[in-house]
Amino acid sequence: LSQEPSLYEERHLRYINLLGKGNFGSVELCRYDPLGDNTGELVAVKKLQPNKQSNMAEFQREIHTISSLHCENIVKYLGVCYSMGRLNMSLVMEYLPNGSLVSYLEKNRQNVNSKRLLLFASQICKGMEYLQSMRYVHRDLAARNILVASETLVKIADFGLTKIIPFDKEYYRVTHPGESPIFWYAPESITEFKFSHKSDVWSFGIVLHELFSYCEHKQNPKKVSMIGNDMQSPSIAMHLVNILKENWRLPAPLHCPPRVYAMMLNCWAYNSEDRPSFSSLGEQIKTYIQDDRE
Numbered sequence: 001l002s003q004e005p006s007l008y009e010e011r012h013l014r015y016i017n018l019l020g021k022g023n024f025g026s027v028e029l030c031r032y033d034p035l036g037d038n039t040g041e042l043v044a045v046k047k048l049q050p051n052k053q054s055n056m057a058e059f060q061r062e063i064h065t066i067s068s069l070h071c072e073n074i075v076k077y078l079g080v081c082y083s084m085g086r087l088n089m090s091l092v093m094e095y096l097p098n099g100s101l102v103s104y105l106e107k108n109r110q111n112v113n114s115k116r117l118l119l120f121a122s123q124i125c126k127g128m129e130y131l132q133s134m135r136y137v138h139r140d141l142a143a144r145n146i147l148v149a150s151e152t153l154v155k156i157a158d159f160g161l162t163k164i165i166p167f168d169k170e171y172y173r174v175t176h177p178g179e180s181p182i183f184w185y186a187p188e189s190i191t192e193f194k195f196s197h198k199s200d201v202w203s204f205g206i207v208l209h210e211l212f213s214y215c216e217h218k219q220n221p222k223k224v225s226m227i228g229n230d231m232q233s234p235s236i237a238m239h240l241v242n243i244l245k246e247n248w249r250l251p252a253p254l255h256c257p258p259r260v261y262a263m264m265l266n267c268w269a270y271n272s273e274d275r276p277s278f279s280s281l282g283e284q285i286k287t288y289i290q291d292d293r294e
């Protein structure tokens, strides 16, 4: 197979439709069609919102991040496309037609059993283990940011908030409140804006809950109640941290195997150092897949 060009010419990128809005850019489905005969490949193109120069530096960091990642459980970087001279640039990635885990689980709920949910969970673990080995914290791990490549393969996507942990520290501290809904945030990320591999593990626990509730909002009392009022308001954030301190946690999803719920609770240990690592979670899930009776 020919090596993909890492430089895409704008004139050959044919817009098809908008796929969705990310942290500070939107992702469009395009066909890269240099021959002009519709035989070109479909690609997902992330564009920076125009005139948000401040984000240009962030966007270039995102491009640098994703272009350095080579893992089957991470969405593939294909290249960049410059427009308006070099003023604007877009990130070109592989296009996965099945879309995000949220839409896939809602649509295919009937024929996805717990064995397959565990397979997806183990692949997300693999991707996160790889990310950790590169000293990256994702900071926005959620089912909405997982893509479905096939019925037996999922990939982590959207590295807009990903940061590198400094070599002399165990965490990354941001200077402002987080951008993504606090529902996925570990307590220390809400109260101290601290992000680490262990806060990614907390978010992984939430993703496990999303998987085993097939991303149904009805099953996530906290998520539903937060949709109404302003999700990022400090009072909501402090309320959430307080009930977490009093050991409230999300209830087990319907029909969720008890040992999977136990794993979620381990990821939601209030103190970050009490949470498991992605490698131990991966091992645990692997044994569950082997002896899964379903």
Ligand SMILES: C[C@H](Nc1nc(-c2c[nH]c3ncc(Cl)cc23)ncc1F)C(=O)NCC(F)(F)F
Pocket (backbone or CB within 6 Å): 019, 020, 021, 022, 023, 025, 026, 027, 044, 075, 093, 094, 095, 096, 097, 098, 099, 100, 101, 144, 145, 146, 147, 156, 157, 158
């Ligand atoms: C902002 C963009 N939103 C969306 N993307 C896609 C999508 C389908 N197929 C895709 N193939 C490659 C990419 Cl990069 C995205 C899509 N579908 C619906 C969306 F709302 C996004 O990146 N979301 C994160 C994640 F990719 F994990 F879904």
